[in-house]
Amino acid sequence: MMRARDESLIAMLVLIGVTLYIGSQLFSVKVQCASYYTVYGIVVDEAGVKLSGVLVQVYSSSGAFIDQSSTDSDGYFALMLESGQQYKLCFSKAGYAKVEKTINVVGNMNVSTITLPRALKLYCSALRLAVGLGSKITIPFTVSNEGDTLETVEFIVYKPSGWSARILDQYNHEITDIYLPPSSKQNLQLELCTPSTASVDTEYGIALAAIGTLKCYLTITVYVKPPVTVSGRLVDEMGNAVENAIVDVYSSDGFLVKSATSRMAGYFTIELGSSNSYMLYFSKPGYVKYTKSIMLGDENLDLGEIVLQRKIQLYSSTLELTVEPGRRLSIPFTIKNSGEDYETVKLSTENPEDWIIRTLTQNNREASRFILSPKENLNLQLEVTVPSTVSIGEYTLRLIAT
Known part of the structure; x- marks a missing residue:
């Protein structure tokens, strides 16, 4: 021209x-x-x-x-x-x-x-976020079409290696493309998961691209905060330390994050991402699984003593009695399975020499091995025959369930 x-x-x-x-x-x-x-x-x-x-x-x-x-x-x-x-x-x-x-x-x-102006626009109120290791965060954003023609929009998230990202609609359905009519907008969410292996005290750049006739970008800075330490001590009902118990940590959406083992004297420590909620599962063979939910801030958390209950428990109202030599007595007791699985239980005793001990069912049948269903209580009797030659004194009789 x-x-x-x-x-x-x-x-x-x-x-x-x-x-x-x-x-x-x-x-x-x-x-x-x-x-x-x-x-x-x-x-x-x-x-x-x-x-x-x-x-x-x-x-x-x-x-x-x-x-x-x-x-x-x-x-x-x-x-x-x-x-x-x-x-x-x-x-x-x-x-x-x-x-x-x-x-x-x-x-x-x-x-x-x-x-x-470009027809496609991306808007987000959160441009810088602070998260913990292993966190899942949801970032609301809006995509609009200010043009006068229909736009087919594809979304691409540029993220660090090891991170996962999804675009979700208002019903939490994952999407990759949408149709956007002229002069319209749609509210969506960017879901980000930070890996537990990410470097802490570090900023990462996340770019969201909306691709239609032209491209537009939205850049978000994510700061990964240092982890916090969760600690505690595992004990049984008697206050005895429970060593070598497993501590499994799950995220709020059910994914395993980390595992640890209780050490000597029952103590455990585990590092987790801050500003997150977790579910802790404590388990050891022979003990009832224990679950505890926690919400972490930016400070270390001491859970104190956590009691693990044995699956098989013995109860008796008779803990001390007096008997004459040569007599036979019956001591009622109950065996309980507090676990969630079937348990095979074997009963044995530690008793003085020449004492005759039998375990009897309610039908007076002798037995030493039982199968208990979850949460079942079984009432039994311990028949004890004291020898006539026994000396007068105190004796200890121990009933053991394994």
């Missing part, structure tokens, strides 16, 4: 005189031509980059189409429009929102710089 020359071009007013002779009558006619001026400018995007191929359409004040042009490689356009008229200029390009500008032409006119 010829720019400087076009811009100085003015269509001057021309008067054309025409003399007509019709018969003996003389007519004088004057024809006045309209004045035209150059309307020009530059079109750029929001970053100030000059846009080529932008369609510039001209409409009269009544809405009638007048003319059109398009921008060159430098974003420049020029039009010749009649003076004294009002026009509406419409600027449009695929992937951009349409812009309109109303002008009154009274001379050569520079409409200055026209900015076309």
Whole structure:
């Protein structure tokens, strides 16, 4: 296009005189031509980059189409429009929102710089987050289409190695693409999971791309905080230390995060990501599994003593009695399975020499091995025959369930 020359071009007013002779009558006619001026400018995007191929359409004040042009490689356009008229200029390009500008032409006119915004927009109120190791976070964001055509939008998340990310709709369904009608928006969520192996006290960049006719990006900074220490001591009902018990830590959505083992004297420690909720499972063969939920902040947490209950328990209301030598007595007792599984239980005794001990069912049948269903109680009797030759004194009789 010829720019400087076009811009100085003015269509001057021309008067054309025409003399007509019709018969003996003389007519004088004057024809006045309209004045035209150059309307020009530059079109750029929001970053100030000059846009080529932008369609510039001209409409009269009544809405009638007048003319059109398009921008060159430098974003420049020029039009010749009649003076004294009002026009509406419409600027449009695929992937951009349409812009309109109303002008009154009274001379050569520079409409200055026209900015076309991208049609696709990403909005998020959270641009920097602090999370703990192994955390799952949900970041709400909005994608909008400010254009006047339907956009098919694909989402891509650029993240560090080992991290996982998903785009979720309002029903928590994972999505990868959406249709976005003109002048509409949709609220979505970016779900991020930080691995337990991530470097702590470190910032990571996460980029979310929405790809339609054009691309737009949203960048979020995630700071991974140092871990906190969770500690405690495992004991049984008698306060005795429970060593070599397993401590499994699960995230709030049921994934195993870490495991630890209780050491000497029943103590355990485990490092976990801060600002997270976890479920701790304590287990050891022969003991009832124990579960504890915790919510961590930024401080270390001491759980104190945690009691693990033995699965098989023995109860008796008779713990001390007096008997004469040579007598037989029955001691009622109950054996209980507090666990969640079937247990095979064998009963044995530690008793003084020559004492006769038998375990009897309620039908007076002797037995030493039983199968107990979960949460079952079994009532039995311990039959003890004291020898006639026993010396007077105190004796200890121990019943053992294994």
